[in-house]
Amino acid sequence: MSVKDNFSEQSELYAAYRPHYPAMLFNYLFDNVKSFDCAWDCGTGNGQVAYQLARRFKKVYATDISTKQLDNAIKAPNIHYMQAPAEKTSIPSSSVDLVTVAQALHWFEVKSFYNEVKRVVKPGGILAYWGYNLLQVAKSIDPLIKNFHDNIVGSYWDPERKILLKEYADINFPLKDPHQTYFHYTVQWSLKHLKGYLESWSAVQHYIRQEHSNPVEPLIDQLQSHWRDNQVVTFPVFLILGRVG
Numbered sequence: 001m002s003v004k005d006n007f008s009e010q011s012e013l014y015a016a017y018r019p020h021y022p023a024m025l026f027n028y029l030f031d032n033v034k035s036f037d038c039a040w041d042c043g044t045g046n047g048q049v050a051y052q053l054a055r056r057f058k059k060v061y062a063t064d065i066s067t068k069q070l071d072n073a074i075k076a077p078n079i080h081y082m083q084a085p086a087e088k089t090s091i092p093s094s095s096v097d098l099v100t101v102a103q104a105l106h107w108f109e110v111k112s113f114y115n116e117v118k119r120v121v122k123p124g125g126i127l128a129y130w131g132y133n134l135l136q137v138a139k140s141i142d143p144l145i146k147n148f149h150d151n152i153v154g155s156y157w158d159p160e161r162k163i164l165l166k167e168y169a170d171i172n173f174p175l176k177d178p179h180q181t182y183f184h185y186t187v188q189w190s191l192k193h194l195k196g197y198l199e200s201w202s203a204v205q206h207y208i209r210q211e212h213s214n215p216v217e218p219l220i221d222q223l224q225s226h227w228r229d230n231q232v233v234t235f236p237v238f239l240i241l242g243r244v245g
Contacts, residue, residue, distance in 0.1 A: 017196035042086050043104030047073030087112035091120045101129040107170045108164035130239035140226045156203040167238045170201045175242025185239040188230040216232045
């Protein structure tokens with residue numbers, strides 16, 4: 001099985017500039033979990049979710065296919081980082097209370113991944129997966145960013161991007177009592193931070209490699225007159241959660 005790794009080359013950008021997730025999201029997860037012995041954060045990237053889980057769980061397995069991502073991941077004594085695809089890990093069977101996937105499910109072979117989830121979870125274990133939609137800033141800024149996303153780098157996105165943009169509606173795991181909910185993550189960013197975040201996009205990196213120029217720089221020039229100091233940026237986050245059947 002071919003596995004895409006779109007984030008190793010910009011792993012430092014990813015660690016520095018990718019948005020986090022709101023505390024309300026993690027509180028929601030914890031309210032749905034019965035036991036806090038062990039969690040698995042799959043496609044952990046820079047470990048930001050694993051770190052939050054490690055504050056409540058005795059042990060956290062955090063897996064990713066990218067060693068560079070794992071090298072830049074947040075460390076904690078109870079987080080066990082492992083290089084492994086989502087579909088096959090060395091996590092012990094029937095050991096996990098909660099499986100999380102943040103902004104990564106669209107890269108997985110979902111049937112094989114769910115088989116692995118069923119293998120590693122305890123009876124009644126929870127699977128939660130989520131992602132964020134395009135950032136929202138201001139009426140004068142949002143159309144420029146959407147045009148950049150859809151048109152400037154639109155053809156450079158991998159096909160899997162469409163799965164995310166549809167909020168994983170086409171992925172139907174046989175979960176018990178599945179439900180979807182929404183959160184918002186709000187931060188204050190400089191224009192430099194926005195630039196770093198956009199440059200972490202896989203489509204931007206594809207564009208740079210193919211066209212030998214950085215498409216983010218003209219956009220940043222456009223935004224100079226619109227961007228305020230410590231501009232408020234909001235990420236709409238969607239989450240699906242259910243018990244593993």
